[in-house]
Amino acid sequence: MALALRDRRPSGDAVSRRRPNLQVIAARRGTTRVLVVAAVLVAAGAAMLGVIHTQIAGRQAQLDALDRRIVAAGEQFDTLRAIRAELRAPLRLDAEARALDMEPAMSSSFLPIDPQVHAMVIAATGRSGGDGAVPDDLGPLDQFRLVKALGAVNP
Amino acid sequence: MSRPALPQRRLRSVDGRRADSRLRVGNQRRRVQLVAFVMIIILAFVASKVARLQTSGGDHLREVAYDQWTRTTPLSADRGTIFDRNGEELAVSIPASTISINPRLINDPAATLSVLSTLLNLDVDDQQRLYDEMVSKERGFVYVRRQVDAALGAQIAELRLSGVNVDDEPRRILPGGDTGRSVIGRTDIDGVGTAGLELQYNDLLTGTTGEVTRQVAPGGRSVPGTESDTSLPVPGDDLVLTLDRSIQFTCEEALIDQVAATGSKAGTCIVMDVDSGELYAMASVKRDAESGEVGITSGNFAAVDAYEPGSVAKVITIAAGIDTGAVTADTTFVVPWRRQHGEDLLRDSHEHPDEEMTVRQILVESSNIGTIDVQLETGRPRHWDYMRAFGLGEPTALEFPGESAGILKHWTALQGSEQVTVSYGQGLASTPIQLVTAVNVIANNGLYVAPKIVRGVVGSDGSITPTAPSATHEVVRPDSAAIVQDMMIDVVCSGTATRAQVDSFNVAGKTGTGLKAQPDGGYEDEFGQRSYYASFVGFFPAEDPQVTVLISIDEPPAGTINRFGGTAAAPVFARLVPTIANELGLQPPTTASACDGQAS
DSSP: OOOOOOOOSOOHHHHHHHOOOOOOOOOOHHHHHHHHHHHHHHHHHHHHHHHHHHHHHHHHHHHHHHHHHHHHHHHHHHHHHHHHHHHTOHHHHHHHHHHTTOOOOSOOOOOOOOHHHHHHHHHHHOOOTTGGGSGGGSOHHHHHHHHHHHHHHOO | OOOOOOOOOOOBOTTSOBOOGGGOTTOHHHHHHHHHHHHHHHHHHHHHHHHHHHTTSHHHHHHHHHHHHEEEEEEOOOOOOEEOTTSOEEEEEEOEEEEEEOGGGOSOHHHHHHHHHHHHTOOHHHHHHHHHHHHHOOOSOEEEEEEEEHHHHHHHHHHTOTTEEEEEOOEEEOTTTTTTHHHHOEEOTTSOEEEHHHHHTHHHHSOBOEEEEEEBOTTSOBOTTOOOEEEOOBOOOEEEESOOHHHHHHHHHHHHHHHHHHTOSEEEEEEEETTTOBEEEEEEEEEOTTTOOEEEOSSOHHHHOOBOOGGGGHHHHHHHHHHHTSOOTTOEEEEOSEEEETTEEEEOSSOOOOEEEEHHHHHHTTOHHHHHHHHHHHOHHHHHHHHHHTTTTSOOTTOOTTOOOOBOOOGGGOOTTHHHHGGGTOSOBBOHHHHHHHHHHHHTTTEEEOOBOEEEEEOTTSOEEEOOOOOEEEOSOHHHHHHHHHHHHHHHHHSTTGGGOOSSSOOEEEEEEEEOOOTTSSSBOTTSOBOEEEEEEEEESTTSOOEEEEEEEESOOTTSGGGSIIIIIHHHHHHHHHHHHHHHTOOOOSSOOTTTTSOO
């Protein structure tokens, strides 16, 4: 079955009626430039962000390593305290002394000392002031308190 | 030009039925509307669901999701250290590692067990137990060994064995060995105080546990780059005791030697500062019933056990008599060696003719009958008031776990001969800490000062908070105390405690030989044997008392000379004085020996 074909093209008058009024406008070079700059800025920002994140991660890793060292140092401090306490324990000292054929004194006697001799001994062995600030010169309890106080300041 | 007419056709469904007119091909607008409507319904449902999850119904799901992607690990807080008065560690927690396994993650049980056995030196039973667990894979967590050396734990962790966990778990140790163990007490393996000061101050010593929360992948590994939320643990506070580790050790050694040498059952030693009530030592030793070895006990008998104090209580009776003015040191009584009181015939320790004895002689020679006379002269109600003022019949301020109040019946409740035997220490019971505190009243010029064992607390910032000074109250006037002090010097110089004399220092004291009550309430066991409780309480330098010391020996052999306080306990006191003086820097006064010219 054949169908009659119809010319679907608009007629000349209709074309002329529908044709838009064209105008010459400037090329959109400025917009492109802005887009390019923006893209570069975004890319640079993203890169900087990456760098910053890397830096932060690196610093965080350093801080974590420092924290681990602090914890390890604290544990070592506790271990050394315990070892020192064992070494200074009367039980051990008594055993060591007995091994050297020493015995506890069953009596004591006090001898008067010439004050001049006493003064000379102090002058010869006494220390000048200021040395007490050195932690090694502190007693065990003061050393412990010092470390604990530092831990409280920098948790 | 008109369009050619097309034949009218209707869409039919495949089965030939006539399709619904609304779904006809070409009715596109209706179909779009239908799809849009369905989409709106779906979106509305989703939106309402989202709204509900974001408001009321989402909390639970958020919690579940948070639990899924995070893992929280507890961070154990360090238990506080216990120091002696000089800052020496008595109990300290040190880093240690606990090894455990997850049998379900172990691929090669034999190899894993071999490595662990080699490093941890596991015995055959442990090896078999672990192997069974690894093979059965029934449990997800099994301890291999707890609180091993931290270096060993690190070594095992480095091996990265599948299914083997290494966790930090501090271990509590006494670096000085058993020194002070009776007082310090102990903790269980979880670090919780179960006895002694560890129990009493458990809340203070225990810190606040922290935790770290991190985001994890499905495999349990941390997600790189994610933040972790860490709550740091707060370590426990630290105790600074009044104990001196060297004096404590010397006390324990001296007691062990004496208990072993005399064949006694146990011994107690307390060393107390006269003015402050601070305890320099508090030692308890006991003979093991099976092995016969004498060692430091885990129980603080000095505060927990109460016995009849015996003649040491005469100090209270004589002080009460003098302080009330009922007697003076020179008041005389005619004292027989025995006297009937109620149904009981009471007697002195040795037979002697009726003799006139001064109050001083009564104390020096430790006459029971004479002491009864002083008590009756004072009046029983007032005597009882003094005993309470001296601290008998109630726990001390130590509040030690399990501390005994002793036994002191009200004077109206005393029956028969107990009404008078309390004057010389029978018919009542006191703990060693009560007894030394009571005699310390005389050394401290009549002022009762409560015993104290904690000097201060070290806080989390390292600062020390001293404990409050001990409570005090006047019991007898200073002049009354001075008279009794003088009498007690005579006890050491020429009375029952001559073996407490030491070179360089004048000593004052009083012996006591109490009888231990048997389960039936009497003083003799089924074999007619008596058990004794020998003690000596003294202080020095007698001219200016600084230290009060109690020595008690529990159940010295009944048939020997060592059953008395003067023979069993006083020599231990004499042995301790040089060490105590050295540790505390005490120097003898320049006055001559108080015992010069006195028979001893």
